[in-house]
Amino acid sequence: MTKVLVLGGGFAGVEAAIYLRKNELDVTLVSDRDFFYIYPTSIWIPTGDATLEDVAVPLDELAFAHGFKLIVDPVTALEPKEKKVTLESGRTLEGYDYIVVAMGQDKMQHPGMEHTLSICGKPEEATELFNRLDALVRKGSGKLAFGFGGNPKDSSAVRGGPAFEVLFNVHDFLKKKGVRDKFELTFFAPMEKPGQKMGEKALVMMDRMFSMTDIKKKVGSKITEFVEDGILFEDGEKIESDLTMFISAGTGHTILKESGLPLSEAGFVVTNEYNEVEDFDGIYAIGDSASLMGPEWRAKQGHVAEVMARNVAYNIFQNQQNIDSKESYMEHLNILCVMDTGNGAAFVYRSSKGGKMIPLPVVGHWMKKGWGWYCRNSKLGKIPRLPGM
Template structure:
C-alpha cells in the first residue's frame, strides 16, 4: 500500500486525508494542533452566539472515523529534494511515496501588529476578541475598529469577508443590548474599494450595509502601524480605537520560505493546475500554502482548498493506476460565501461570467448556522456528504 504524508490539518489537509483513505492509501496526517477548526463559523465566538468548543472537531475522532495515522506536531523544515521532513519534536519523516503540503499561510506582520487581534488568526484569538468586547460592553461605551490588509506580492492572499461578518455581528449584538448608540464602529482597509473582488453590485450593496449600520469608513490609506489606542495610516493620521480587530493578508509560510520548494514572490509554493509542485515528482501543494494563478479577483477560500485536495487524491489514484485523467483546480476558481450579519446574510458568488450578491434576510443566518453543523457531522462521517460541499 502506497504511503501518503500530509502536512497540515485544516480544510485542505483533512479533505486530502479523507479522500485518500477512501482509495485505501496509507495516510499520515501531521497537524500542529489536535483539532480541526471550522473557521467560517468562528465569527460567532466573540459575540457569544457559539461556544469555542462547538467549532473544534477533535482530530482523534476524525482519525477514528477515517482510519488515517495522526501526528500532532509542528513542521520545522521541509527538504523536498531529499524528501525529508523534520518536525519540531526533532522526529524525521522520510518514509513516504507522496507528499501533500497543506500547511496554510503565515501572516504579514505590520509594525505593532501585537496591538490587534484577528478572527482569522490562531483559533484562541476568537476567545481573546470576546474578552475585549466583553470588557468594553461592561464599560458601556467605546470605539472599535475592524479591518483587513493586502499583500502586494499576491492579491489572492486577502481575506476580508470574516472582517465584514464580525463587524455586522457586533453591530447587531450591541443593537440587541440597547448599546449601539454608545459605540463607534469603524472599518478600515488600505485599498480604495475593499470587497471589489466580489463585483460592482456586491460592492454597492456593501456600501449600503455600512451606511445602514452607521459604520465609519477609512479606505485607501496604507497602514503604517498599530498602537494600543488606534491605527496609524501612511499620512500619519490616526484612527482612535479602544480595540482593533485586524486580518493581515496571507504570506508565504515561514517553513516554506526557508525550504528548497519553488516559490512565488510572496513565498507561496508554485504549482501547476493539477496541484503538482513545479520541478518535483509526487509532491503536491493545496490550499493557502499554494500560489493560486488566475484572474485578479481570485481568492483563497476553504471550498477551493477542498476542491484542490479532492483533485490531488484523484490525481494520485490516476497515477497509481497508470491513467491520465487528471483534474485541475483552475476550472473551479470562483468566490463563494454566505456573508453573515447576525440577523441575516447575503449570498455572494463570482466567476468569470457573473458576479452576484443576493440578500437573505433572517434565513441566511440560520443557513450558515446549519452549514456549520453539517461541516462537523459530514467530516466525522455521521451524515452523508453533499457533492460539492
C-alpha cells in the same frame, strides 16, 4: 501499500486525508494542533454565540472515523527532494511515496500588530475578542475598529469577508444589548475599494449597509502603525480604538521558504493546475500553501482548497494505477460564501461571468449556522456528504 504524508490539519489537509483514505491508501496527517478549526463559523465567537469548542473538531476523532494516522507535532523542516520531514520533537518522517503540503500560510507583519486581534489568526484570539468586547459592554461604551490588509505581491491572499462578518455581527450584538448608540464602529482597509473582488454591485450594497448601520469607513490610505489606542495611517489620520480587530493578508509559510520548493514572489508554492510541484516527484501543494492561478479577483477560500484536496487524492490514485488522468482546479475557481450579519446574511458569488450579492434576511443567518453543523458532522462521517461538498 502506497504511503502518503499530508502536512497540515486545516480544510485542505483534512479533506486530502479523507479522500486519500477513500482510495485505500496509507495516509498519515501531521498537524501543529490537535483539532480541525472551522474558521468560517468562528465569526460568532466574539459575540458569544459560539465557543472555541463549538467550532473545533478533534483530529483524533476524524482520524478514527476515516482511518488515517495522526501526528500532532509542528513541522520544522521539509526536504522535498528526499521526501523527508523533521518535526519539532526531533522526530524524522521518511519513506513516503507522496507528500501533500497543506500547511497554510503566514501573516504579513505590520508595526504594532501586538495591539490587534484577528478572527483569522490563532483560535485563541477569537476568544480574546469576546473577552475584550464583553469588558467594553460592561463598561458601557467604546470605540471599535475592524479591518483587513492586502498583499501587493498576491491579491488572492486577502481575507476580507470575515472582517465584514464580525463587524456586522458586533453591530447586531450591541443593538440587541441596547447599547449600540454608546459605541463607535469603524471599518478600515488600505485599498481604495475593499471587497472589490465581489463585484461592483456588491460594493454598492456594502456602502448601503455601512450607511444603514451607522458604521464609519476609512479606506484608501496605507496603515503605518497600530498603537494601543488606535491605528495610524500614511495620510496622517488616526482612528481611535479601544479594540482593534485586523486580518492581515497572507504570505508564504516560513518553513516552505526554506524548503527549496519553487515559490511565487509572495512565497507560495508554485504548482501546475493539478497541484503538482513540477520537477519534484510526488510532491503536491494545496490550499493556502499553493500559489493560486487564475484571474485577478481569485481568492484563497476553503471550498477551493477542498477541491484541490479531492483532485490531488484522485490524481495520486490514478498515478498509482498508471492511468493518465488528472483533475484540475481551474474550472472550479470562484468566490462563494454566505456573508453573515447576525440577523441575516448575503449570498456572495463571483465567477468569470461577473459577481452578485443577494440579501438573505433572517434565513441567511440560519443557512450559515446549518452549514457549520453540516461541516462538522459530514467530516466525521455521521451524515452523507453532498455532491461537490
